[in-house]
Amino acid sequence: MGAFREEQVLEIANGLEASGLRFLWVLRRPGPEQDVREVLPKGFVDRTAGVGRVMGWAPQTIILAHKAVGGFVSHCGWNSTLESLWFGVPMATWPMYAEQKLNAFLLVHELEIATEIKIDYRNGEIVTAEEVERGVRRLMERDCSREERLKKFSDCIKKALMDGGSSSASIAEFIEGCKSSGGM
Helix, strand or coil: CCCCCHHHHHHHHHHHHHHCCCEEEECCCCCCCCCHHHHCCCCHHHHCCCCEEEECCCCHHHHHHCCCCCCEEECCCHHHHHHHHHHCCCEEECCCCCHHHHHHHHHHHHCCCEEECCCCCCCCCCCCHHHHHHHHHHHHCCCHHHHHHHHHHHHHHHHHHCCCCHHHHHHHHHHHHHHHCCCC
């Protein structure tokens, strides 16, 4: 997720804690010297030690590939979206700007493979702890039809990237076109 103001960080923390669900929260800090505890509610790290972890950075693809991951709260940037789809990890959408809102809308309303925390997020608007809690709980609820659609989509993406798949063929065609026109 992008960087949040301190007020929003507090609401996210309170929502995660209230949910009682396990979590790994990557919280970007303004500077490398700042400890994430400085922006979290007092005692949050200790109270959630058995269910959650907050860190400044994490290897997203390695985490999404892990079998224990049951969901991913995403800003819906293209890379994050593709990584989540590749690994078949359900998403709760929380777009910030640009194409993220369109991606979130498509995932939630058109493809029906994601849930939303907030799609119409505006800079400066605070998403409440209750909205965060509700969105995370909805994400972690079993929804067999959503999971089935997500699995089919994930399989389709993997097939497209294999040798002979549509994406692989398009890239090969593009490279060949560049070579034949003298561009490479």
